[in-house]
Amino acid sequence: MKGLMVYRVNVGSCNGCDIEVLSALASRFELADMGVGVASEPGEANALLVVGAVNAKTAEHLKQVYQKIKPPRMVVAVGACAFSSGAFSGSYSVANPTDELIPVNAYVPGCPPSPHAIADALAGAVRAKPRGWRAPEDFRGVPEVDAEECTGCGACAQVCPAGAIEVLDEGGKRKVRFEYAKCISCAFCEEACPEDAVKLAVRYPLAVKSKGEAVDEAELALAKCASCGTPFVPPGQLTSAAKRIMEGVPEYVESRYAIERSMMLCLNCRSRLESIKGAKGLLLDLSGAVQAR
Amino acid sequence: MPETIVIGPYHPALLEPELYEVVVEGKKIVDVSVEQGYTHRGIENLLSTKTYRQGVFICERICGLCSHAHSCCYCQVVEKIFDIEPPKRARYIRTAIFELDRLQSHYMWSALLFHTLRDEKLFIKLLDAREPLMDLIELICGNRVHYSINAIGGVRRDLTPAAAERVRQVLGQLEVTSGDILRALESHAPRLSGIGALSREGAAAAGVVGPVLRASGVESDIRKDDPYAAYEEVDFEVKVEGGCDVYARALVRARETYESMNIIRQLLDNLPAGEIGVEVGEPHVGEGISRVEAPRGELIYYVKSNGTNIPERVKLRPPTYMNEHAVAEMLRGEQLDDLPLILESLDRCISCTNRLAVVDARTGRKRSVRLVDLG
Numbered sequence: 151m152k153g154l155m156v157y158r159v160n161v162g163s164c165n166g167c168d169i170e171v172l173s174a175l176a177s178r179f180e181l182a183d184m185g186v187g188v189a190s191e192p193g194e195a196n197a198l199l200v201v202g203a204v205n206a207k208t209a210e211h212l213k214q215v216y217q218k219i220k221p222p223r224m225v226v227a228v229g230a231c232a233f234s235s236g237a238f239s240g241s242y243s244v245a246n247p248t249d250e251l252i253p254v255n256a257y258v259p260g261c262p263p264s265p266h267a268i269a270d271a272l273a274g275a276v277r278a279k280p281r282g283w284r285a286p287e288d289f290r291g292v293p294e295v296d297a298e299e300c301t302g303c304g305a306c307a308q309v310c311p312a313g314a315i316e317v318l319d320e321g322g323k324r325k326v327r328f329e330y331a332k333c334i335s336c337a338f339c340e341e342a343c344p345e346d347a348v349k350l351a352v353r354y355p356l357a358v359k360s361k362g363e364a365v366d367e368a369e370l371a372l373a374k375c376a377s378c379g380t381p382f383v384p385p386g387q388l389t390s391a392a393k394r395i396m397e398g399v400p401e402y403v404e405s406r407y408a409i410e411r412s413m414m415l416c417l418n419c420r421s422r423l424e425s426i427k428g429a430k431g432l433l434l435d436l437s438g439a440v441q442a443r
Numbered sequence: 444m445p446e447t448i449v450i451g452p453y454h455p456a457l458l459e460p461e462l463y464e465v466v467v468e469g470k471k472i473v474d475v476s477v478e479q480g481y482t483h484r485g486i487e488n489l490l491s492t493k494t495y496r497q498g499v500f501i502c503e504r505i506c507g508l509c510s511h512a513h514s515c516c517y518c519q520v521v522e523k524i525f526d527i528e529p530p531k532r533a534r535y536i537r538t539a540i541f542e543l544d545r546l547q548s549h550y551m552w553s554a555l556l557f558h559t560l561r562d563e564k565l566f567i568k569l570l571d572a573r574e575p576l577m578d579l580i581e582l583i584c585g586n587r588v589h590y591s592i593n594a595i596g597g598v599r600r601d602l603t604p605a606a607a608e609r610v611r612q613v614l615g616q617l618e619v620t621s622g623d624i625l626r627a628l629e630s631h632a633p634r635l636s637g638i639g640a641l642s643r644e645g646a647a648a649a650g651v652v653g654p655v656l657r658a659s660g661v662e663s664d665i666r667k668d669d670p671y672a673a674y675e676e677v678d679f680e681v682k683v684e685g686g687c688d689v690y691a692r693a694l695v696r697a698r699e700t701y702e703s704m705n706i707i708r709q710l711l712d713n714l715p716a717g718e719i720g721v722e723v724g725e726p727h728v729g730e731g732i733s734r735v736e737a738p739r740g741e742l743i744y745y746v747k748s749n750g751t752n753i754p755e756r757v758k759l760r761p762p763t764y765m766n767e768h769a770v771a772e773m774l775r776g777e778q779l780d781d782l783p784l785i786l787e788s789l790d791r792c793i794s795c796t797n798r799l800a801v802v803d804a805r806t807g808r809k810r811s812v813r814l815v816d817l818g
């Protein structure tokens with residue numbers, strides 16, 4: 151598209167994204183030079199920037215505004231809220247995300263995305279060369295998970311305030327999936343991960359064309375239950391737990407084999423009578439080891 | 444015969460959606476009603492489904508311009524409920540970031556004021572001047588808008604000596620910007636003076652807060668009246684103006700930027716060594732309240748705890764909610780042309796206030812206008 155006239159519509163934002171869209175007008179981002187202008191009415195625009203989480207009151211407005219944009223309409227969903235309702239998904243007043251109401255051409259992840267990312271997304275739309283801005287050293291970008299280190303424990307999913315992390319067990323595998331559509335880059339997952347397997351990328355996230363492009367995931371094979379053979383837990387989690395136990399109580403090292411073997415039972419097998427008896431015996435042995443100290 | 448003009452909810456001069464029904468006789472405004480709810484996100488309800496620690500990130504996302512004020516205020520109440528106190532260094536860092544936040548908010552407001560005055564050159568110049576400050580915030584916090592630096596019991600990131608040095612450099616540049624703003628305001632003074640009047644009594648009656656209140660001659664600032672974080676340990680002045688008009692509100696904000704710089708310099712000079720956070724134990728059963736001076740004025744949080752890790756109830760009262768009570772009084776009797784400037788002078792932040800919808804159905808003719816065609 152040559153020459154872009156952009157209209158911004160706020161469908162329920164914290165105004166963080168609005169401010170960054172405004173900030174993108176600063177001279178350093180050179181939007182005017184690239185042929186990107188700001189329209190004050192939807193009818194004057196050929197591009198629509200949607201910011202915020204669509205709520206019950208703005209859903210209809212969004213559709214009307216979209217109709218007024220000059221075809222071929224270019225729609226960019228800016229920020230986690232417009233992408234997926236972001237931090238507000240699950241709220242009673244939040245309606246469908248943008249792309250369930252109008253067609254969306256590009257999404258810019260982030261909460262909010264930096265004007266650098268917004269400007270680059272618009273540059274892409276007018277086929278100008280994106281500037282490829284570099285983020286500062288401690289920038290909080292989107293999380294990247296190291297599948298070698300991740301044990302699939304799900305601590306990150308527990309703490310994530312935006313519900314951006316999913317832990318799924320299927321087909322003998324566990325997937326830990328980070329959805330950038332929802333991520334607000336709070337870095338809570340990075341803090342919570344006991345294996346240091348999650349790091350927030352030090353770069354401005356690029357615009358994407360679909361939700362599918364905006365994920366990172368660790369896929370881990372599940373270890374089988376020693377008794378019934380059902381896949382139930384990623385082996386890394388057992389190794390890591392055993393290591394922590396041995397470090398915490400050095401006296402247990404002698405019983406290492408028995409401890410590890412009892413951990414290899416799935417939930418079902420663990421609640422069988424023999425297993426409970428075995429566990430009781432193991433516990434008695436272990437308390438004996440500590441008392442002998 | 445009076446007629447009703449509908450402005451909004453989407454208008455070029457409104458950063459955020461809101462609907463104004465303005466009753467006019469000729470060009471004179473006789474009454475106004477406001478309809479809100481366009482950015483309602485059910486936040487209070489959402490907060491009672493998130494753990495205390497997760498809640499900090501949600502509160503911050505109530506408003507993109509005073510995000511730090513929200514997270515600070517929430518953390519402060521929750522710290523009462525957990526019976527913990529952040530270490531001194533953490534309190535200093537919180538306060539320094541609070542003032543950086545106020546600076547960027549006041550600069551954004553000035554930029555928008557000049558935009559409303561159709562001084563596009565100054566608008567872009569101020570956006571440009573604000574960028575080094577935004578880069579600085581990004582450098583310290585990792586994001587320009589949602590700082591996520593607050594945590595229950597302290598802050599999540601330390602202020603390195605290199606960052607502190609950078610802060611000093613940027614403050615040096617901002618002194619120039621604030622001077623530019625004051626001079627530009629002076630040259631626009633005839634246009635800004637005498638409109639949007641809110642007397643001292645009117646301000647008290649409407650219960651307005653922050654710069655709007657201080658511009659009506661009332662010396663009130665939570666940082667002084669009920670000091671939190673590290674405000675008791677720094678010297679600064681509360682800026683008050685007696686003009687009670689749009690110009691006075693602009694002056695208060697412009698002058699406050701110098702005080703923010705002054706506060707930040709003192710904090711950096713006396714930054715105590717030590718930890719930046721404390722262990723968070725168990726929450727008590729009980730309730731707490733806290734308030735801060737957000738860039739737009741007094742912000743209050745109330746939290747009720749039932750002893751679990753999720754609050755039972757969170758209630759907040761943001762500054763714009765109070766300031767909107769004065770909209771009608773400021774506009775009544777004014778010329779329609781002055782409406783955009785008067786609204787701008789309130790520095791409304793709708794995103795935090797949208798928790799209520801007021802619909803005032805009126806009889807009479809209705810027509811829509813473009814706000815840009817007004818001023």
Ligand code: SF4
Pocket residue numbers: 162163164165166167168201202203228229230231232236237260261262263504507588
């Ligand atoms: S994505 Fe984040 S910054 Fe943007 S409107 Fe939503 S909460 Fe605000």
Ligand code: SF4
Pocket residue numbers: 293306309310311312313314315328332333334335336337338339340
């Ligand atoms: S940074 Fe991690 S914890 Fe925070 S929203 Fe993103 S995925 Fe969730």
